[in-house]
Amino acid sequence: MSPPHVLVLTRDNDPHADRVRHLLAGRGARTTVFDNRDYLTRAHVELAYTARGLARRLLHTESGTLDLDSLTALWWRRPMPPEAHPAITDPSVAAYTAQESVNLITDLWEHLPCRALPARESVVRRAAHKPSQLMLAAELGFEIPETLIATQADALWDFHNRHDGHIIAKPMGTPWVESLAGGHTVIRKCDFVSARDLAYAEALRFCPVIVQQYVPKRLELRVTVVGRRVFAAEIHSQSSNRSQVDWRRYDFGVTPYGVHRLPDEVARRCLAMTDRLGLAFGAFDLVLTPDGRYVFLEINPNGQWLWIEELTGLPISEAVCDLLLEGA
Structure with missing residues (x-):
């Protein structure tokens, strides 16, 4: 019998994928790593159909040819989108060929007859929508923060006044802004809405927040x-001024991390939410309040975990490995 074969879709320099690939190799599984960005430049796809249907699905890369129907699992980690071939110099033609490549590659991974982690790409993208997450979390019994999504200054002012100014802003989806002119990237995190921010409230009409x-x-x-496994880590973010509002402003020297004993009821809600979203993996951000309430903030359907594993010893990579091999 052939060994399990896992296709990992991710970009270069992905330590999460490297860790799991090492574990998979230790269990005798084969892994192939591919980045969608390499399609047309360093790789080619071959799909053939007879009058009765599909005949073959092949991925040709510099390292050889892969029969996609032989895969036992697909891990949609963090691939980049396909790019136009560098030989194409006309920007409009380059954009067209890149989009056509996206259309093909997206559909290709959607229909492979093997396990997909965390899910098919379409499911992952749909699960990342924050408004739907909040509605589902509340339906499942989570407490959620009072929230406003609007493009009107008056609505923001009213929300600010009702909460005595104790409100934060967060991105709808994309957490960064790339400046084409300046060549730099601005990362958006959660921040308090300041009086200075409110002075620009009319700018809401240009973009939802x-x-x-x-x-x-x-x-x-x-x-x-x-x-079906739940790994909970606690972040003592209030120990550092830098991480108090958003723990992603890391201050490892001051902020303790540890394993958290999550109440069974909260763990069941997390499992129910991944089930409802169609995910086999999900990274939840919750808050434990001073009076002992667990409050849902969001779920990242393809979130990072390696730093948590290294700081707490939680065997998350082993669990990912287990899931990729399950049923193979």
């Missing part, structure tokens, strides 16, 4: 669901 009531924190939690 999420604002939420600030939730007081005893701890912040990163809860990683892998299949």
